[in-house]
Amino acid sequence: MSSTGLTGLQVRYEDVLAARRLQAGLIENTPIQHSRALARITGSPVYLKCENLQRAGSFKVRGAYTRMARLSPEERSRGVVAASAGNHAQGVAVAAKHLSVRARIYMPVGVALPKLAATQDHGAEVxxxxxxxxxxxxxxQRYAADSGAVxxxxxxxxxxxxxxxxxGLEIVEQVPDxxxxxxxxxxxxxxxxxxVALKHEAxxxxxxxxxxxxxxENAAAYPPSLAADALVPLQRVTTMADGIAVGKPGQIPFSIIKELVDDVVTVSEDALARALIFLLERSKMVVEPAGAVGVAALMEGRIENPGVTVPVLSGGNIDPMLMLKVIQRGLSAAGRFLQVRIMLHDRPGSLATISRVIAENDANVTGVDHTRIGGSINMGDVAITxxxxxxxxEHCAAILQALRDEGLDPQVIHG
Incomplete structure (x- = not known):
């Protein structure tokens, strides 16, 4: 992809500068945090751009406010409408409150309760x-057409x-090299x-x-779209990273990205979970899965010769229930949590053998589940999870081998 096609784009560098002037008084310059732990992995400096600390918990308020602040008085009188599962909803709600504009936000049934409550707390009708x-x-969009709302x-x-x-303007100021x-x-x-901002500066x-x-990788519409030079919608999107779970690129962003962006890479769900755990433990950062993808790419070695690198932590709005699931998956993917299912004859002493093997291998049991009824369980047997x-x-492998040496057949259950 070209880094020189800065003319003829629908959004120019001057537009970004104008947006920054417009945002003064509402949008915060978010901090940069050096990550020694990531620097050891990559062999070069890594700085985290902490947009998870932005107003409303993500970068989305920047765009929403820029759009809404440019509405005419007549347009503002009609109110605004948007749709989102979380970050955009909160960004629009914060901007609307600041501008004294009515906001109606459509959210899918089943949206995470913290995101629903936060959007309402900012004053929007949900x-x-x-x-x-x-x-x-x-x-x-139907409501906008019927009501006149923007x-x-x-x-x-x-x-x-x-x-x-x-x-991008903040990044080049905070990390000039x-x-x-x-x-x-x-x-x-x-x-x-x-x-647009970074390529102009370069x-x-x-x-x-x-x-x-x-x-x-399960919500990656850009690689096929860029290969086809056309918007290619995905048939199915399944990812824990709900903030980037979009099945079809936007036409305006796509036209810019194909001209200016150097590459688009993908990461697995396990990589996302590991990155989220890493940020919690090493950087003390609460980041949603969508905000951890850049760190995941670095940890997985997806970026060659990164040099001085800035991953953008784009948001920190994560449902605590999702966080529990992601943490468990991340620990499992990193070999720090092991869940096994073992079929045993239901007789005294069977569980004691398993307990002894685990204790001899210095693992800590956090839970045990006995199941005697089920389609795969024979009469007289018990399933122990x-x-x-x-x-x-390596520790997980040693435990599994020790169990096998005792004549057991442990089946690993992915966390």
Whole structure:
């Protein structure tokens, strides 16, 4: 992809500068945090751009406010409408409250309760509709057409893209020698805006700044779309990273990304879970899965010769129930949590053998479940499920081998 096609784009560097002036007084310059732990992994400096500490918990308020602050008095009188499962909803709600504009937000049925409550607390009217964000989006657009309310798109709008690009202006000021910036991608608004800002700065300085998008592999619409040079919708999107669970790129972001962005890579769900755990433990950062994709790419070695690198932690709005599940999956993927199922004859002493083997191998049992009834359990047998804290993949392998040496057949259950 080209890093020189800065002319003829729908969003220009001057638009990003104008957005920054417009945002003064509401949007915060979020901090940069050096990560020694990631630097040891990559062999080069790594700085975390902490947009999880932004107003409303994500970068989304930058674009929403830029779009809404440019509405005419007549447009503001009609109110705004949007659709989102969380971050965009809160961004629109915060912007609307600041501008004294009525806001109606459509959210899918089953949306995480903390995100629903936060959006309402910011003063927006919330309507639950549909099972997916796409269904909520369709209803929001219908309401806009019927009522005259202004629809605020989460990413496919020039003002929104320009507003998100202000993150890039802060990065080059905070890390002047940055070589690589990693950005999570859903619809593409943040990646497109960042690319406009960063590539202009790189051209002005006569050097290279790589801009790389990162998607969850089960929600990766950009790689096939870029290969086809056309928007290719996904048939199915399944990822814990709900903030980037978008099945079709935005037309405006796509037109910018294909010209300016150096690459788009993907990461697995296990990599996302490991990255979230890493950020909690090493950086003391609460980050949602979508905000951890850049760190996941670094930890998985997906970025060659990264140099001075800035992953953008794009958001920190995570449902505590999801966090529990992600933590368990992350610990399991890192070999620090082992769950096994063992079939035994239901007689005294059987469980004692398992307990002895586990104790001899220095694992900590956190839970045991006995099941005597089930389609796969024979009469006189019992299924024992054991949950253990472990010290890594080698420790897990040693425990499993020790159980096998006792004539047992442990089946690993993925956390």
């Amino acid at each position: 309507i639950l509709h549909g099972a997916t964000v796409d269904e909520a989006l369709t209803e929001a 629809f605020v798109h989460p990413f496919d709008n020039v003002d929104v893209v320009a507003g998100q690009g202000t993150v 940055v070589d690589t910036v990693l950005v999570g991608v859903g619809g593409g608004g943040l990646l497109a805006g960042l690319a 051209q002005r300085q006569g050097r290279q700044i790589r801009v790389i998008g990162v998607q969850a 054991i949950f253990m804290e472990t010290r890594g993949e």
